[in-house]
Amino acid sequence: MKILMTGGTGFVGTTLTRELTAKGHSVTVLMRKVESGVGLPPGANSLEGDPTIRGAWQERVPEHEAFINLAGASIFTRWTDEAKHAIRESRILTTRNLVEALAPRKGKETHLFSTSAVGYYGFHGDEDPIEESPPGTDFLATLAREWEAEAVKAKEHGVRVVLCRFGIVMGRNGGMLGEIVPIFRMFLGANLGSGNQWLSWVHEMDLARIFFFLLENRGLEGPLNCTAPEPVRNREFTETLGKVLGVPTFLPPVPGFMLRLMKGEFGAVILKGQRVLPRRILAAGFQFRYPTLIEALTEILRK
Numbered sequence: 001m002k003i004l005m006t007g008g009t010g011f012v013g014t015t016l017t018r019e020l021t022a023k024g025h026s027v028t029v030l031m032r033k034v035e036s037g038v039g040l041p042p043g044a045n046s047l048e049g050d051p052t053i054r055g056a057w058q059e060r061v062p063e064h065e066a067f068i069n070l071a072g073a074s075i076f077t078r079w080t081d082e083a084k085h086a087i088r089e090s091r092i093l094t095t096r097n098l099v100e101a102l103a104p105r106k107g108k109e110t111h112l113f114s115t116s117a118v119g120y121y122g123f124h125g126d127e128d129p130i131e132e133s134p135p136g137t138d139f140l141a142t143l144a145r146e147w148e149a150e151a152v153k154a155k156e157h158g159v160r161v162v163l164c165r166f167g168i169v170m171g172r173n174g175g176m177l178g179e180i181v182p183i184f185r186m187f188l189g190a191n192l193g194s195g196n197q198w199l200s201w202v203h204e205m206d207l208a209r210i211f212f213f214l215l216e217n218r219g220l221e222g223p224l225n226c227t228a229p230e231p232v233r234n235r236e237f238t239e240t241l242g243k244v245l246g247v248p249t250f251l252p253p254v255p256g257f258m259l260r261l262m263k264g265e266f267g268a269v270i271l272k273g274q275r276v277l278p279r280r281i282l283a284a285g286f287q288f289r290y291p292t293l294i295e296a297l298t299e300i301l302r303k
């Protein structure tokens with residue numbers, strides 16, 4: 001299939017591009033600077049354009065059949081007002097401009113897989129939000145709701161829209177593990193705050209396999225939790241990562257106030273979480289290769 005991907009140079013996009021092209025799909029990666037696409041795998045090509053700005057790139061959109069929308073400024077930063085503005089605008093404007101460019105596809109089979117995140121549900125204790133649960137009201141939840149609302153507008157052009165609510169993606173070359181594995185390797189791994197907060201996560205290869213599944217199972221649309229079936233508490237995450245790396249994790253927990261000092265509002269988010277289950281994708285018959293954290297981390301971090 002001819003696929004166009006925004007954010008395809010990032011952590012998730014690089015894996016997806018590699019796996020989709022290996023399966024014989026043709027992937028066009030839309031990127032703001034074409035140099036960032038050096039090293040694209042065979043079967044992938046680059047298209048230069050800033051997705052947050054209307055432009056000539058939009059004319060190339062209708063020649064594709066499926067769209068994977070990943071672009072957005074990183075949330076793993078201190079949330080100043082400026083950073084929050086960039087986090088929001090980069091996602092809303094990219095999605096709006098992409099959807100606008102889909103208008104000429106009316107009448108042709110078209111698939112939009114737009115990213116969202118489990119942050120959509122806001123913060124929960126032990127209850128399990130499902131795809132139909134209402135959104136939260138904090139910054140990430142509001143962002144996810146608005147991001148999804150922009151994607152859903154593609155239905156006006158007859159497009160099938162899937163809203164992929166990612167959990168934290170575990171992979172070899174970046175994301176959360178890229179940030180914390182070096183800290184654990186220095187024997188500084190510890191629980192964050194109480195350690196009770198839930199972490200909903202997914203192995204990057206299972207995420208790629210979810211996209212293959214969605215390309216084949218065309219009846220699936222709407223919101224879809226892309227998370228492993230066994231979320232963990234922060235305490236279990238710390239212990240499992242320490243075990244897989246063979247490093248001790250008996251330091252006292254990082255106090256909540258310190259996280260809030262270091263990371264601002266994002267620090268407070270790290271201390272909360274949600275236990276999200278992949279109800280719809282399991283009901284559709286998808287099978288996870290890495291359902292448990294120990295299996296996922298062992299595969300990712302093996303030498």
Ligand SMILES: NC(=O)c1ccc[n+]([C@@H]2O[C@H](COP(=O)([O-])OP(=O)(O)OC[C@H]3O[C@@H](n4cnc5c(N)ncnc54)[C@H](OP(=O)(O)O)[C@@H]3O)[C@@H](O)[C@H]2O)c1
Pocket residue numbers: 006007008009010011012013030031032033036051052070071072073074075086090094115116117118166167168169170174175176
């Ligand atoms: N990683 C996770 O655990 C996780 C969890 C939940 C949701 N998500 C969401 O999944 C998507 C992909 O995640 P990722 O970890 O792969 O992100 P990433 O590595 O930060 O890559 C995001 C891509 O977005 C583009 N981008 C960055 N800043 C931008 C801006 N200001 N305006 C327009 N485009 C910009 C970049 O592409 P170019 O420089 O080539 O334009 C970049 O390669 C993100 O939207 C993220 O919020 C990720």
